[in-house]
Every structure is written in C-alpha cells, then in structure tokens.
Amino acid sequence: MSDKTTASIAFIGAGTHATQSLYPNIPQIPEFKLVAVCDMNHERADHWAPRYGAPAFYDVETMIDAVAPEGVCIVGPAEMHHAVALQVLARGIPVFVEKPPATTLAGAIELADAARASGTWGMVAFMKRFAPANAVVREFMDTDGFGALSTVGLIHGSGPYGDLTAMMYFNGIHMIDLGRYFGGDVKRVSAISYDQGPVKAVMSTWEFTSGVVGTFNMNSGHTWTDCFEQVYLSGSSCGVLIDNGRASEVMSNDGRFAKGEGLDLYGWSRRYYVSGNMSGWGSGGHYTRGYWGELSQFARAVCGLVEPTPTLEDGVEAVRLIHAMLDSIAASGQPIEL
Numbered sequence: 001m002s003d004k005t006t007a008s009i010a011f012i013g014a015g016t017h018a019t020q021s022l023y024p025n026i027p028q029i030p031e032f033k034l035v036a037v038c039d040m041n042h043e044r045a046d047h048w049a050p051r052y053g054a055p056a057f058y059d060v061e062t063m064i065d066a067v068a069p070e071g072v073c074i075v076g077p078a079e080m081h082h083a084v085a086l087q088v089l090a091r092g093i094p095v096f097v098e099k100p101p102a103t104t105l106a107g108a109i110e111l112a113d114a115a116r117a118s119g120t121w122g123m124v125a126f127m128k129r130f131a132p133a134n135a136v137v138r139e140f141m142d143t144d145g146f147g148a149l150s151t152v153g154l155i156h157g158s159g160p161y162g163d164l165t166a167m168m169y170f171n172g173i174h175m176i177d178l179g180r181y182f183g184g185d186v187k188r189v190s191a192i193s194y195d196q197g198p199v200k201a202v203m204s205t206w207e208f209t210s211g212v213v214g215t216f217n218m219n220s221g222h223t224w225t226d227c228f229e230q231v232y233l234s235g236s237s238c239g240v241l242i243d244n245g246r247a248s249e250v251m252s253n254d255g256r257f258a259k260g261e262g263l264d265l266y267g268w269s270r271r272y273y274v275s276g277n278m279s280g281w282g283s284g285g286h287y288t289r290g291y292w293g294e295l296s297q298f299a300r301a302v303c304g305l306v307e308p309t310p311t312l313e314d315g316v317e318a319v320r321l322i323h324a325m326l327d328s329i330a331a332s333g334q335p336i337e338l
C-alpha cells in the first residue's frame with residue numbers, strides 16, 4: 001500500500017456535466033489536487049479554472065507538458081473521450097473517462113489495450129457503483145444475511161432518444177454496468193425492442209456466467225425530470241429492492257443490514273434510506289448519486305490507496321453487452337453469446 005495522500009489531477013472538459021455534477025466534489029476529496037482545467041472552449045476554461053484555483057489550458061498536449069499531471073479526468077462529447085484518452089494514455093498517465101468510453105466496441109477495446117501497452121490504467125465513470133444505496137447493498141450481498149444471489153432485475157426509464165443505439169450508449173450503459181456490479185459477467189442475452197416515435201425500449205434477459213439470471217428493462221418513455229430506476233436482487237436468505245438509487249429495502253429476518261463507509265443509514269422497519277454525511281448535499285445530490293465516490297476512487301487509485309475500478313475493461317464489457325442486445329433484437333430475440 002502506498003503512503004501517498006495527494007494526487008495531482010487535471011480535468012479536460014469544462015462543460016455542463018463536468019462543472020455541475022463533478023467539479024463541486026473536488027474540494028471535498030482530500031486526495032484530489034486539481035492542477036489544471038483544460039477546455040478547447042477558452043471562455044469555459046477561463047471561467048471555471050480560477051473558481052477551483054487551477055490554471056486554464058485550451059490544448060491537451062500543452063497542458064500535460066506544463067503541469068505533468070499524475071491523473072487526468074476526461075469529460076467531453078462521447079466521440080472525444082476515445083481520442084483524448086488515447087492521447088493521455090500514450091503519455092503513461094491514468095485516465096478517468098466519462099461514459100461512453102468510446103462510440104464503438106472496437107474503440108472501447110482499443111482504450112483498454114492502449115492502457116496496458118503504456119503500463120497504466122483507466123477508470124470509466126460508472127457512478128452508480130458509488131451511489132451509497134447501491135454500495136451498501138453490494139456489501140450486504142457478501143454476508144450470510146443475503147445468501148447466494150439468484151436473480152438480478154434492472155429497470156430504468158429515461159427521457160427520449162432518437163434511436164435505440166444512442167439510448168443504450170448514453171444511458172442504458174449505466175444500468176448495464178450496475179447489473180455487472182451486482183451479478184458479475186454475463187454469458188448470454190436475448191432481447192426484443194419497442195420503437196415508436198421518441199419512445200424506445202429494450203426488454204432483455206441475461207444469463208450470468210455464475211448461473212444467476214437477470215432482466216434488463218430500459219425505456220425512454222419518461223421526461224428528463226422524471227427518470228426512474230429500480231433494482232431487485234434475490235438472495236437465498238432475502239430479497240433487496242433499491243428504489244431510485246435512494247432507498248434500499250431489505251426483506252429478511254436480520255436487523256440493520258449494512259454499515260457503509262462515511263454514510264448514514266436511517267429509517268424504520270427494514271427499509272433504509274441513504275444520505276451522505278456532507279452538509280447541503282442531501283438526497284439527489286452529488287454524493288447520493290455517486291459522483292463524489294467515483295472521483296474519490298480515482299484520486300485514491302492514483303495515490304495507490306485503492307484499486308482503480310470500474311476499469312476500462314468494465315467499459316469494454318458494458319459496450320459488448322449493448323451490442324449483444326442490439327444483435328439479438330436484430331435477430332428477433334435469438335440468444336447471443338458474449
């Protein structure tokens with residue numbers, strides 16, 4: 001284990017998601033020392049860099065030469081993630097890359113290969129793994145109170161998308177990774193779709209390598225202000241329902257079911273709500289959605305304190321699952337092996 005406590009990290013991208021959901025976490029992460037804000041849009045870089053006490057840059061190579069970051073976060077348009085991550089990885093620097101890591105399976109594989117070839121690593125911004133409601137359940141699944149996992153049910157409703165591929169690459173990918181977080185690798189899927197106007201939907205069954213079975217139900221029939229998400233996990237000793245990433249309900253004979261790091265569980269009966277211990281960031285905030293957790297994990301991984309996960313390989317497997325489901329849809333629901 002490393003005794004390094006601070007990592008010098010640069011941020012590429014100062015757009016909406018970066019500045020609204022990610023940057024506000026940085027001052028709350030002791031290991032994260034922001035050393036540059038880089039955006040090809042000069043106004044954005046100049047506006048945000050001084051607010052976080054870092055110098056502004058407009059070009060990736062110039063920024064790396066000037067500040068020699070130990071890690072780089074890349075949060076831009078989907079097409080840019082792959083190109084810029086390749087640039088950074090080629091310099092041997094670990095990356096934190098927003099989803100989707102690439103817009104093709106070949107691109108996602110190329111990123112994972114590039115990291116290995118440069119002797120470094122990358123994380124993909126699958127923040128749901130760090131949402132406390134999910135994290136405490138994952139911890140509980142390793143206890144006798146839960147027993148052996150048998151089924152994973154995933155439901156997600158988003159705002160409208162132009163096509164099924166976009167819905168899966170830009171939104172479904174989060175839920176797909178969450179399914180792998182709870183159930184592990186998937187070996188076979190079948191899927192059918194609904195495609196009428198702005199409403200797209202995918203209904204899929206998954207067979208995990210472990211023998212666990214699952215369902216994935218993603219639709220874009222909601223608006224962007226009423227997105228919906230539920231996870232149901234059945235064990236041999238109890239079942240767990242995670243409602244909208246905020247409330248975790250365990251149906252078992254045990255009492256309090258998980259401890260969780262740096263987090264409060266409160267509630268009654270066997271229904272627990274999660275909230276962060278960061279004042280002002282109540283439910284629905286940066287902490288409960290997992291944005292703080294994913295950036296903390298990256299900074300701590302750059303310090304060598306924790307494993308860098310979810311990895312670029314997890315990104316590859318999520319994209320592979322997207323294509324397996326789309327291929328099954330094209331084949332009228334025929335099972336596709338991964």
Ligand SMILES: NC(=O)c1ccc[n+]([C@@H]2O[C@H](COP(=O)([O-])OP(=O)(O)OC[C@H]3O[C@@H](n4cnc5c(N)ncnc54)[C@H](O)[C@@H]3O)[C@@H](O)[C@H]2O)c1
Pocket residue numbers: 012013014015016017018038039040041044058060075076077078080084098099100125127170
């Ligand atoms: N995980 C989540 O919950 C979540 C939510 C929303 C968006 N996102 C993802 O975040 C990403 C960014 O979304 P957004 O809405 O903030 O986009 P945005 O367009 O507001 O911001 C992207 C920024 O990247 C900059 N940029 C593009 N190419 C660049 C380059 N080569 N070098 C430097 N800067 C460059 C642009 O100038 C822009 O400022 C998207 O990929 C999206 O999928 C994730």
